[in-house]
Amino acid sequence: MKIAADKPDSNILFLLLTEIHLSALPLYSNMPLAITLLIVALSLWQFFLIKNHRENPGKLIQILLIIICFLTALYSYGHIFGQQPGIALVTLMTILKLFETKNIRDCYIIIYSAFFIIASNFFHSQSIWLILYVFFIVVFLVATLITLSDQLKSMPLKSRLSMASRFVFYAMPLMLILFVLFPRIPGPLWGLPDDAFAGRTGLSEEMSPGSINQLISSPAIAFRVLFYNEIPSHRQLYWRGAVLSLYDGKTWRRDDAPDSAQANIQYDSDSKNIFRYKVTLEPTRLNWLLSLEQPDIDNSTSSEHAYHINREAMLITRNKITKIINYSVSSQTSARNQALFKQEDYKNRLLPVSKNQGNKNPQTIKLARKLFQSSDFNTQQYINTVLAYFQNNNFVYTLNPDLLGENAIDDFLFNSQRGFCEHYASAFTYLMRAAGIPARVVVGYQGGKMNPLDDYMIVRQSDAHAWTEVWAGNHWQRVDPTAAVSPDRIEQGILQSGIERNRLPLLLVSNNELFKNIGFLYDSFQNSWNQWVIGFNQKKQNELLKLLGFDDQDASNLIMLLIGCLIIVGGIVSWFLLTHKTIEKDRVQHYYNMFCLKLKRQGFQRQLNEGPVDFEKRFYKKHSLSQKTKTDAMFIFKAYRTLHYGNKKNSDLTTQYFKKIKSFKIRK
Amino acid sequence: MFTLTRVSRLFRRHTLWPDFSRRPVFKFISKRSGPFDGAVTLTRDRVYIIPTKAGLIFSLLLLTLLIGSINYEKNLGFVLTFLLTGIGGVLLLSTWRNIAWLELKSSDSLPVFSGEIATFSVQILNHQLIQRHSIAISQHGVQHDIVDCAANSKQMIYFKVASNKRGVLNAGRFRLYTEFPSGLFIAWTWLDLSMSCIVYPAPDNKARLPVFDHSNSGDTDSSGNGVENFSHLRKYHQGDNIARISWKAAAKNDELFSKEFIGAKPVTHWINWNDIPVRDSEQRLAIMTALIIHAKNHQQCYGIKLPQKQIQPDSGNKHFHFCLTALALY
Numbered sequence: 001m002k003i004a005a006d007k008p009d010s011n012i013l014f015l016l017l018t019e020i021h022l023s024a025l026p027l028y029s030n031m032p033l034a035i036t037l038l039i040v041a042l043s044l045w046q047f048f049l050i051k052n053h054r055e056n057p058g059k060l061i062q063i064l065l066i067i068i069c070f071l072t073a074l075y076s077y078g079h080i081f082g083q084q085p086g087i088a089l090v091t092l093m094t095i096l097k098l099f100e101t102k103n104i105r106d107c108y109i110i111i112y113s114a115f116f117i118i119a120s121n122f123f124h125s126q127s128i129w130l131i132l133y134v135f136f137i138v139v140f141l142v143a144t145l146i147t148l149s150d151q152l153k154s155m156p157l158k159s160r161l162s163m164a165s166r167f168v169f170y171a172m173p174l175m176l177i178l179f180v181l182f183p184r185i186p187g188p189l190w191g192l193p194d195d196a197f198a199g200r201t202g203l204s205e206e207m208s209p210g211s212i213n214q215l216i217s218s219p220a221i222a223f224r225v226l227f228y229n230e231i232p233s234h235r236q237l238y239w240r241g242a243v244l245s246l247y248d249g250k251t252w253r254r255d256d257a258p259d260s261a262q263a264n265i266q267y268d269s270d271s272k273n274i275f276r277y278k279v280t281l282e283p284t285r286l287n288w289l290l291s292l293e294q295p296d297i298d299n300s301t302s303s304e305h306a307y308h309i310n311r312e313a314m315l316i317t318r319n320k321i322t323k324i325i326n327y328s329v330s331s332q333t334s335a336r337n338q339a340l341f342k343q344e345d346y347k348n349r350l351l352p353v354s355k356n357q358g359n360k361n362p363q364t365i366k367l368a369r370k371l372f373q374s375s376d377f378n379t380q381q382y383i384n385t386v387l388a389y390f391q392n393n394n395f396v397y398t399l400n401p402d403l404l405g406e407n408a409i410d411d412f413l414f415n416s417q418r419g420f421c422e423h424y425a426s427a428f429t430y431l432m433r434a435a436g437i438p439a440r441v442v443v444g445y446q447g448g449k450m451n452p453l454d455d456y457m458i459v460r461q462s463d464a465h466a467w468t469e470v471w472a473g474n475h476w477q478r479v480d481p482t483a484a485v486s487p488d489r490i491e492q493g494i495l496q497s498g499i500e501r502n503r504l505p506l507l508l509v510s511n512n513e514l515f516k517n518i519g520f521l522y523d524s525f526q527n528s529w530n531q532w533v534i535g536f537n538q539k540k541q542n543e544l545l546k547l548l549g550f551d552d553q554d555a556s557n558l559i560m561l562l563i564g565c566l567i568i569v570g571g572i573v574s575w576f577l578l579t580h581k582t583i584e585k586d587r588v589q590h591y592y593n594m595f596c597l598k599l600k601r602q603g604f605q606r607q608l609n610e611g612p613v614d615f616e617k618r619f620y621k622k623h624s625l626s627q628k629t630k631t632d633a634m635f636i637f638k639a640y641r642t643l644h645y646g647n648k649k650n651s652d653l654t655t656q657y658f659k660k661i662k663s664f665k666i667r668k
Numbered sequence: 669m670f671t672l673t674r675v676s677r678l679f680r681r682h683t684l685w686p687d688f689s690r691r692p693v694f695k696f697i698s699k700r701s702g703p704f705d706g707a708v709t710l711t712r713d714r715v716y717i718i719p720t721k722a723g724l725i726f727s728l729l730l731l732t733l734l735i736g737s738i739n740y741e742k743n744l745g746f747v748l749t750f751l752l753t754g755i756g757g758v759l760l761l762s763t764w765r766n767i768a769w770l771e772l773k774s775s776d777s778l779p780v781f782s783g784e785i786a787t788f789s790v791q792i793l794n795h796q797l798i799q800r801h802s803i804a805i806s807q808h809g810v811q812h813d814i815v816d817c818a819a820n821s822k823q824m825i826y827f828k829v830a831s832n833k834r835g836v837l838n839a840g841r842f843r844l845y846t847e848f849p850s851g852l853f854i855a856w857t858w859l860d861l862s863m864s865c866i867v868y869p870a871p872d873n874k875a876r877l878p879v880f881d882h883s884n885s886g887d888t889d890s891s892g893n894g895v896e897n898f899s900h901l902r903k904y905h906q907g908d909n910i911a912r913i914s915w916k917a918a919a920k921n922d923e924l925f926s927k928e929f930i931g932a933k934p935v936t937h938w939i940n941w942n943d944i945p946v947r948d949s950e951q952r953l954a955i956m957t958a959l960i961i962h963a964k965n966h967q968q969c970y971g972i973k974l975p976q977k978q979i980q981p982d983s984g985n986k987h988f989h990f991c992l993t994a995l996a997l998y
Contacts, residue, residue, distance in 0.1 A: 108722045108851070112729050115752065119733055122742045131744050135751075142755060142850075149851040151802045154816050163849065167762065171754030178750035179743075189739045323741050534743050570757065577761050593797055593820060609822070 008107050008148075013050045015144050016110050017043060017098060022137050023117040024091045030124055032076035035088045038069065042095045049099075056099050065096055087120045104148055111141055126534050128526070139164045170577060173569045181562040183555050184538045202284050205242050207443050207466055208251040209404055212422045216399060218461040221282060222445060223290060224527055225457040228276040232292065234447060235490055236333055238467070238478060239290045239459060241444035243312040249352035249360045250408060252426065252441045255312075263313040264339035265294050265332075273334040280326050280456075280530060289315035290444055292331035293478065303328040304539055312440075313337050313476075324535045336475035340438065348438035348471070351430070361409040361430065368434030379437055379472045386431050387484040390424065393417065397486040421482040421489075425466040428481040438471035442478075446490065454524040588643045588654065595636055595661045602666045612637055612644075626667040636660055704861055707773045710844075714857045715768045717760065723852035726756060756852065763853040766800055767846045770817070774861035775824065777839070779989065779996070781957075782870040785828045788839040788863050793822045802848040807840070831867040834953065834996045839863035868992040872954035877962045878937075901925040909984040936981035937963060939991075940973040953995050960995075964988045974998060 021043065028036055042065070049056065057065075069092040070080060077085040094113040101107060118134055143164035146155065155163075202222060204211060223239075244252035276298055281289060289307055295315060297303070304326040307315045315329070340348075352360045359365055371389065375381035395417050402416035409430045412423050419427075425441050432439035446465035448457040467480040483490045532540070550561065596606045596615075604622065606615050616637040620630065639657040643650065708714070719727065730753055737745030771793040780786045794800055794817045804814040805827045812827035825844075831837045845856030901914055904924035917925040939959045944952045956972065963970040964983075971981035972991050977998075979991055 104851070105722070108725070112725065115729060115733070115748075119736060119745055119748055122744045122748075123740070126742065126744045131747060134744075134748060138748075138751060138755070145759075145850040145852070146848075149802060149848045151804075151814055151848075152816050154801065167755055167758045167849075168751070170758045171751055174754030174757055175747065175750040178753060179746055182746070182750070185738050186741075189735065533747075536743055573758070574761050577758065578765055590797075596820075 008101060008104060010050045010053065012107060012144070012147060013046075013098065013101065015147065016101075016107060016114075017046055017050070017095075019114050019137065019140055019144060020091070020094050020098075020110065020117070022140065023114045023121075026121050026124065026130060026133070027087060027091065027117070030084075031088055034072050034076045035092070038072050039091060039095060042092070046095065046098050056101075062096065062099055065099070066093075069093065069096065083120075083123060087117070087123070090120070091117055107144075107148055111144055114141055128529050128533075135168065139168050142167055170573050173573060174566065177562070177565045177569050179536075180541070180544065181558065181565060183558050183562075184536075184541055186538060202282070202461060203241050203286070203443055203445075203464060205244075205254050205286060206251050207244055207422050207426070207441060209401065209408065209419075209423060209426070212443065212464045212466055213399060213401070213420045215461045215464040216420075220461045221523070221526075222459050222461050222463070223279050223281040224530075225280075225448065225459065226278045226455065227457065228278070230275065231450070231457070232275055232333065236292070237446060237448050238293055238465075238480075239445040239448075239463075240293055240295075240313070240442055241290050242286075242288055242442070243314055243469070244441040244443060245312075245347050247350070247352050247426075247430070247441075249406075252429075255347055262339070263309055263311050263337050265296070265313065265335050265337045267294075267296065267332050267335045274330055274332045276328070276330045278326055278328045280324060280527070280535070281321060283323055284321045287317050287320050289317060289321070289327060289329075291315050291329045293333050294335040294337060295329050295331050298328040298330040311339050313339075324530050326535065338475045340471055340476075345438055345471075348440050349433050349436055351433055361407045361434075363407075363410045363414055364427070364430055365434045367413065368431045371431070372435040379470070382435060382437070383432075383470060383472065383477075383479055386428060387479070387481060390428075390481055390484040395419070395424075395485050397482065397489065422466045424481040424485060425468050428479065429468045432468070432470050440469050442467055442469055446480075451520050451524050451527070453520050454527060456524070456527055458523060588640065588657070591658055591661045592640050592644070595640075595664060598661075598664055599666070612641055629665070629667050632660055632664055636664065704859070707771055708859060708861065709771045710768055710857050712768070714859075715764060715855055716857065717764050717853055717855040719852060720847060720854050723756075723850075726752075726852050730756070759850040760853050762849050763846065763855045765798070766848050767803060767844065767855045767857065769796060770794055770800065770803075770844075772844070772859060772861065774863045777863060777865040779866040779868055779993070780831055780837075781868045782831055782834045785830050786837055786839075786865040786867070787826050787828050788842075788865065789824050789826050790842075790844075790861065790863075791822055792817050792825055794818070794820060796820070800848075801846075803844065803846045805842055805844050807842045829865075831865075834867050834869040834950075836997070837865045837867045839865070866993050866996050868996045869950070869953040869957045871958035871961055872951065873958065875955040875958040877958065899928045902928055909986075911985075935969065937968055937970040938973055938981070939963070939970055941975055942973070949998075953998060956995055957992065960988065960991050 024039075028039075031039075048054070056062075069089065073080050073085045073089055073092075076088070079085065080089065090113060094110055094117065097106065097110050097113065101110070114137075118137060121130060121134070139161065143157075143160045146160045146163055150160070202215070202220075242254055245255040246253040275292060277292075279290065289305075293313075295309060295313060297307075297309065305317065307317045307327060310316050315327075351365075371385050372382050375385045397420070398418050399420060401412075401419045401423060404411040404416070409427050412419055412427055422443075429439045429441050443464070443466045445459050445463040446467075447463045448459040450457050465482070467478060467482065469476045470479050471477075480490060545558075545561075550557070592612075599606065599619070604619065610618070616633070619633060625633075636657065639653055639660070643654060643657060730749060733745060733749040733752070737743075737749055773791040773793065775789040775791050777786060777788045790805065792800075792803065792815070797819045799819045800817040802814055803817060803825065805812050805825050807827055807829070813825050815823050815825050817823040827839075827842055829837060829839055839861070841858055841860040843856055843858055845854055847854050901917055902925065904913060904926050908926045912927045912929075914925045914927050939956055941952060941956070944955050946952050946955065960970065960972070967983060969981045969983045970991075972979050972994065974994060977994055979987075979994060
């Protein structure tokens with residue numbers, strides 16, 4: 001109730017300063033330079049003050065510092081409301097709090113703020129490494145709580161840390177039960193700020209030269225797929241993402257015009273080419289999902305995450321994907337999408353116009369006319385002619401394309417001739433449109449690798465790809481111009497495409513089997529982590545409970561179950577905690593205590609003020625003992641005195657001493 | 669050192685000692701807090717525990733983290749929240765354990781003169797193999813002492829009560845509490861171990877004190893009760909004047925020896941209630957106290973006469989306290 005009012009000593013302040021930094025350490029990489037510099041400067045100042053036992057700066061300077069912090073945040077982020085500036089400000093304010101720490105209560109406030117800072121780490125990452133790190137910091141913080149309440153300062157740091165880790169260890173079973181059984185309310189409870197889920201690499205809704213290129217070096221996983229029936233071959237693995245129909249001469253964009261029309265896909269009911277699969281998608285911050293071509297809502301398994309299929313055969317969700325989700329799809333890759341609507345038809349022929357002189361890329365349009373003429377104005381033949389044009393004109397598939405000018409397609413086709421998939425897709429679509437054929441760009445992923453350990457297919461960011469869909473023969477036909485330049489890219493993946501390997505993720509490039517296997521092992525582990533920890537939600541909770549035999553799962557039953565389990569596990573934990581005879585650091589003393597306990601059970605209790613000599617004397621006097629017991633006891637007492645009070649270590653004697661006490665029995 | 673228990677035993681024999689331990693002091697509060705005689709073990713029902721202010725803020729922190737985790741749908745946020753909840757539970761139990769199952773024994777407290785501060789000591793006996801940390805004692809909301817208690821050992825803890833009038837000073841109820849190991853919870857117990865302390869009357873400093881003269885000594889005594897010349901050593905008996913113990917001899921042997929003196933038999937003085945020329949009885953007692961202290965300081969042999977009681981002349985510490993106790997309880 002009464003908290004000591006004296007100023008905490010410098011040891012505690014050092015501890016707190018360290019802990020603030022440990023808590024915020026993973027955040028530093030995401031903070032702007034100005035904020036990081038301010039944090040470092042304030043910490044160094046604080047360090048100097050504590051070290052030299054200086055007085056804290058006055059009120060005026062403190063207010064000035066607060067203003068500086070806010071201004072820096074305003075300068076770095078442009079605003080101070082929102083998640084990112086919020087985290088930065090909490091960290092800064094916590095460090096500033098150290099400047100005015102007068103009593104123990106302020107220390108508690110700092111510790112609580114540190115817990116907040118730890119929690120804000122989860123905005124950036126929810127990896128297993130982070131949570132292990134968090135456990136470590138929590139031990140540290142609990143040790144600080146112990147330090148604060150150990151008013152006589154009698155515990156060394158080591159025993160405080162070991163005590164704290166014991167507490168965290170005992171808390172684990174309670175945590176587990178709460179995590180599994182605590183009723184999950186589907187969030188969010190209120191609108192989230194726009195920057196709530198910042199900083200992820202992945203596909204975007206736009207494609208301009210270089211936008212896919214930059215994903216290639218990322219080994220990050222885009223999504224995982226579990227196939228329920230057969231696994232498609234590599235060349236069938238076109239994961240469609242967004243369909244981009246609008247082109248302004250530089251960037252391809254989605255046509256977001258509201259349209260309730262649906263795709264018109266002619267499914268063949270007997271076809272064997274139906275792939276049924278479940279996708280575990282990492283957060284994309286976009287409102288569309290990925291699927292193989294010609295997707296359909298899988299009726300046999302209800303999808304965990306709801307979506308609908310629009311006229312462009314994209315999978316659209318209601319909200320942006322901000323966490324790991326699971327959804328099920330079935331795709332009949334042999335089916336045909338025959339939906340072409342009036343509005344769409346018009347837009348898919350549209351070419352960008354520059355301000356003063358008609359269409360952009362005049363050379364390309366000239367080329368298109370020439371090639372279309374030479375293919376007898378036949379769409380299919382024209383496609384082949386254009387692909388042949390790419391093959392025969394020394395086009396290079398590269399991660400290091402040249403910069404393109406105002407007429408990007410002209411530049412690419414007639415000057416640099418070096419490009420990555422987005423260049424080829426863009427140029428090809430343009431050539432189609434220039435001939436009056438509806439065509440559009442599709443961005444997504446191509447490929448995927450099976451993890452032999454858990455049968456999940458892994459699709460990485462480095463598999464990002466772009467291709468074209470052309471309206472030919474009354475359906476949308478996929479044409480991948482990259483395949484014309486680098487056929488191996490499609491057959492065997494990015495690794496075999498002849499592209500610069502030094503830009504690719506190390507995990508993919510390595511030929512070492514062991515390294516690859518460790519990679520697979522790590523990934524299947526990561527997958528289970530995603531499935532069961534990060535992706536644990538109401539549905540998973542229900543599944544798990546059903547598995548355990550609890551069928552009736554309304555909220556009140558769940559709460560009863562939770563309380564029941566908490567009582568049982570809490571009981572077990574408290575039994576361990578309360579009857580736990582702490583393991584003495586001093587094992588000699590520990591064994592002596594055991595020995596005394598044995599004697600006590602025989603009705604011979606050591607008085608608390610009785611040393612070993614007096615106790616021994618009394619022991620011989622009181623009992624009619626057998627000679628064996630007497631010699632054993634004599635040995636134990638003597639060994640105890642030598643080991644406990646003497647200053648020599650004697651390992652032989654110690655082991656003998658332990659043995660004798662273990663086997664000691666009073667015989668009369 | 670001469671201690672209160674011995675005095676009280678003495679007085680019980682003389683049936684002068686009122687039975688304070690049975691007096692109902694805090695009837696309105698749970699009987700659990702006592703008063704008890706002697707020793708009490710802090711069993712389950714005697715230890716209370718509630719969160720401190722810091723603990724309440726901690727629970728607010730948990731609530732905020734929980735709402736944040738739900739809102740942002742961060743499962744690791746749930747992990748952290750529930751881990752901290754679990755730690756809170758463990759800390760609750762640990763705080764409770766830090767004080768539970770201690771055995772408390774009342775210890776002797778030294779008599780004081782009225783107006784001085786009496787120190788009461790409580791013995792904490794830790795029979796468990798766990799170390800207890802930061803156990804504090806308080807009375808009327810003021811913390812008096814804080815101690816650690818090693819595993820399987822005992823420790824003294826003190827609290828102080830100001831005395832303001834002669835007689836018997838009851839220590840009253842005290843609070844033994846701990847916030848270790850987190851400061852988030854406070855576990856405590858209320859106890860009255862029926863400890864008391866004799867408060868002697870405050871000596872009257874203005875009293876006219878007699879001058880003792882050694883020259884008119886009476887007969888000599890060779891039986892060892894004299895005061896002048898050292899005669900021999902004999903084995904120490906309980907009750908011997910501590911000033912006469914031969915520490916040199918004690919250092920050489922395992923036992924204690926008392927020094928015997930021969931020579932002039934001490935002069936005996938009577939400090940008589942009726943001789944004090946004041947009407948007010950409290951003031952009379954104050955003057956008598958001053959006289960007793962004066963006599964003791966000059967190693968005189970003195971006795972006291974009270975209206976209903978008379979203590980034969982003697983000297984030494986034991987006698988001194990015996991006389992003052994008689995005055996205190998008059």
